[in-house]
Amino acid sequence: MAKTEKQEEQADQENQANKPVRLLLHENTLTAVISGEIDHHSACEIREIIDMTAMRVRPEELVLDFGAVHFMDSSGVGLILGRCKMMEIWHGHVTIQNMPQKLERIVSLAGLHELCEFRKVDVKHESAE
Amino acid sequence: MKALNEMHLNFPSISTNEGFARAVVAAFAVQLDPTVDELCDLKTAVSEAVTNAIVHGYRDTIGTVYIDCRLLKDNTVQVKVRDHGCGIEDVEQAMEPLFTTAGDERAGLGFAVMKNFMDKLKVQSKLGKGTTVTMEKSFSPRMRQNG
Numbered sequence: 001m002a003k004t005e006k007q008e009e010q011a012d013q014e015n016q017a018n019k020p021v022r023l024l025l026h027e028n029t030l031t032a033v034i035s036g037e038i039d040h041h042s043a044c045e046i047r048e049i050i051d052m053t054a055m056r057v058r059p060e061e062l063v064l065d066f067g068a069v070h071f072m073d074s075s076g077v078g079l080i081l082g083r084c085k086m087m088e089i090w091h092g093h094v095t096i097q098n099m100p101q102k103l104e105r106i107v108s109l110a111g112l113h114e115l116c117e118f119r120k121v122d123v124k125h126e127s128a129e
Numbered sequence: 130m131k132a133l134n135e136m137h138l139n140f141p142s143i144s145t146n147e148g149f150a151r152a153v154v155a156a157f158a159v160q161l162d163p164t165v166d167e168l169c170d171l172k173t174a175v176s177e178a179v180t181n182a183i184v185h186g187y188r189d190t191i192g193t194v195y196i197d198c199r200l201l202k203d204n205t206v207q208v209k210v211r212d213h214g215c216g217i218e219d220v221e222q223a224m225e226p227l228f229t230t231a232g233d234e235r236a237g238l239g240f241a242v243m244k245n246f247m248d249k250l251k252v253q254s255k256l257g258k259g260t261t262v263t264m265e266k267s268f269s270p271r272m273r274q275n276g
Contacts, residue, residue, distance in 0.1 A: 037148055039144075039147045039148060039151075039176050039180065040144055040147060040180040040183070040184060041144035041145055041147050041148065042148075043234070044144075047234065071169070071172065071173075071176075072173075073173050073176040073177055073180065073242065074177060074235075074236045074237075074238035074239055074241075074242050075180065075235075075236075077236040077238055078234045078235050078236040079234070081236055082234045102165070102166065102169055105170070105245075105246070106173065106238075106242060109238065109241060109242065109245055110236060110238055
C-alpha cells in the first residue's frame with residue numbers, strides 16, 4: 001500500500017532523531033541540514049541518508065546546509081562532488097547553504113565556488129514563517 | 130632535532146578512530162597555544178593522513194596506524210602518521226590534486242590539503258611495506274597574557 005507523502009515525511013522525521021543529517025522536503029527542494037563533523041567515517045552515513053530520499057523524490061534542487069558542521073576534511077568535498085554528480089542524472093542542481101567561515105579554506109582549495117551556488121540563510125527563521 | 134615534548138599513539142585502522150586521532154593530536158598541540166584556525170588546519174591535515182592510512186594503506190585489511198607527535202622549538206609541531214600497509218606505487222602521482230584510486234566519493238584532495246594546511250610535508254612509501262607521512266606546522270608566536 002502506498003503511503004501518503006505526509007506519512008512518509010513523518011516516518012522520515014522519526015528516523016532522523018539521532019542522525020547527522022536532517023532532511024526537509026519542500027516542493028521541489030530537498031534540504032539536508034548536516035551537523036557535527038564530516039570525515040570519511042561520518043560521510044558514509046550522511047551520503048546514504050541523503051541519497052535514499054533524493055533518489056526517490058528526484059528534487060530539482062538539493063540544498064546542503066553546513067551551518068551546524070564544525071569540522072570537515074576532504075571527505076566533505078567528496079560528499080558535495082558526489083551529490084552534484086547524482087543530481088546531474090535528473091538535471092537537478094546542488095546549492096551549498098550556510099558554509100561556516102572556518103571551513104572556507106578547504107572549500108576554496110577544492111574550487112567548490114566554481115561548481116555550486118553558495119548562499120546564507122537563517123534556517124530557524126525560515127521554518128518559523 | 131630534539132623534541133621538547135612528545136606523544137605516541139597507535140590504534141587499529143577502523144574509521145571510527147579518525148575523529149579520535151585528530152582530537153588527540155589537537156589536544157596535545159594546544160600547549161603551543163595555537164589560534165583556533167591553526168588548530169583547525171592541524172586537525173584537518175591529520176584527518177587526511179589517517180584517512181589515507183585507513184582507506185589506502187590498509188585497503189582490504191585492518192592494521193595498526195601509528196602517530197608520533199613531537200613538539201619542536203619555535204612553536205613547531207611535527208606529526209608523523211605511519212602504516213605498514215600496501216604502500217604507494219607512485220608517490221608523485223598520488224600527491225597530484227584530484228588523483229584518487231578510491232572512486233567517486235573521494236575528492237583526491239588529501240595530500241593537497243596536507244600540503245596547504247601544514248608548513249612541511251614529506252611522504253615516504255615502499256610497496257608492500259607501508260607509508261610514512263611527516264608534517265610540520267609552526268604556530269605564530271602570540272602575546273601571552275601571563276608572561
